[in-house]
Structures are given as structure tokens and as C-alpha cells.
Amino acid sequence: MIFDAAKRDVCVVKRRETNTPMQALLLLNDTQFVEASRFLGQRMLKEGGKTLPEQIQFVFRLTTGRYPTEKEVEILKKLYREQQKIFGDQPDQAEKLLAIGAKEHDPSFSSTQVATATTVANTMLNFDGTIAKL
Numbered sequence: 001m002i003f004d005a006a007k008r009d010v011c012v013v014k015r016r017e018t019n020t021p022m023q024a025l026l027l028l029n030d031t032q033f034v035e036a037s038r039f040l041g042q043r044m045l046k047e048g049g050k051t052l053p054e055q056i057q058f059v060f061r062l063t064t065g066r067y068p069t070e071k072e073v074e075i076l077k078k079l080y081r082e083q084q085k086i087f088g089d090q091p092d093q094a095e096k097l098l099a100i101g102a103k104e105h106d107p108s109f110s111s112t113q114v115a116t117a118t119t120v121a122n123t124m125l126n127f128d129g130t131i132a133k134l
Contacts, residue, residue, distance in 0.1 A: 033122070034101060034122065035102070035103065037121040037122035038100075038101065038105060038121070040124070041114060041116075041118040041119075042105065042117065044117050045114070046106075052080060053077065056068065056076045056080070056120070059124055063125060063130040064127065064130050076124075079119070080117075087115045091112060093115070097115045098111055098118070
């Protein structure tokens with residue numbers, strides 16, 4: 001219901017597309033979405049390329065179906081660096097984020113790397129272009 005799905009006893013051709021605060025809260029905080037963000041972030045680190053801009057383009061393309069603009073890449077690079085500093089200064093916060101969900105994080109990456117990538121991936125999963133594929 002939060003994402004405007006029709007009731008199961010009614011058939012609709014197309015559902016309404018909305019973006020509400022409740023949807024944003026669910027996408028940012030629900031255990032399934034946080035864990036999905038972690039796995040998407042790990043995939044960004046593994047498959048996205050060697051540089052941060054390549055990794056950001058990779059996760060952006062996976063989530064939105066299009067390539068990011070230069071401005072979008074810069075915004076996400078800034079977010080990545082800010083989160084990297086926060087998790088680097090407070091590794092316990094990285095561990096706390098990575099403890100959400102049932103599966104362990106990939107041990108081939110540090111907790112700081114995975115937590116930082118998780119935050120970027122979570123941001124992308126909450127992006128209007130991802131939710132509605134505008």
C-alpha cells in the first residue's frame with residue numbers, strides 16, 4: 001500500500017506513481033532495503049571498475065537504467081567521500097550499519113568501504129529515477 005499497489009481483489013492497468021515521505025522512510029530504513037543496499041554497494045565495489053567515478057556510473061546505471069550526468073556523478077562522489085570520512089572516524093557506526101540483515105558483508109572489503117558503498121547504493125535506491133524509472 002505504501003507504494004500505491006492495487007488491492008489484491010482489484011485489477012488495474014496502471015498504478016499511480018507517487019513519491020511520499022512514507023516511501024522514502026521505508027526505502028532508507030527497512031531491513032530488506034538496507035541489506036539490498038549493502039549487496040548493491042558490494043557489487044559496485046566488485047564490478048563497477050577501479051575508479052570511484054566508474055563505480056558510481058555502474059551503480060547509477062543499474063538502478064536508473066541511464067547514465068548519470070557529470071553533476072550527478074559529482075554529487076555522489078561528494079556523498080561517498082563524506083560517508084567515507086564519517087565511517088573512517090567512527091568504525092563502530094560502519095559495523096552497526098553492516099550488522100543489519102541476515103547475511104554477513106563481503107570480507108574482501110573493509111567495513112568502512114562496504115558501509116560507504118552501502119550508503120551510496122541506498123541513496124540510489126531512494127532516488128526518484130529509480131523508484132519511478134522516469
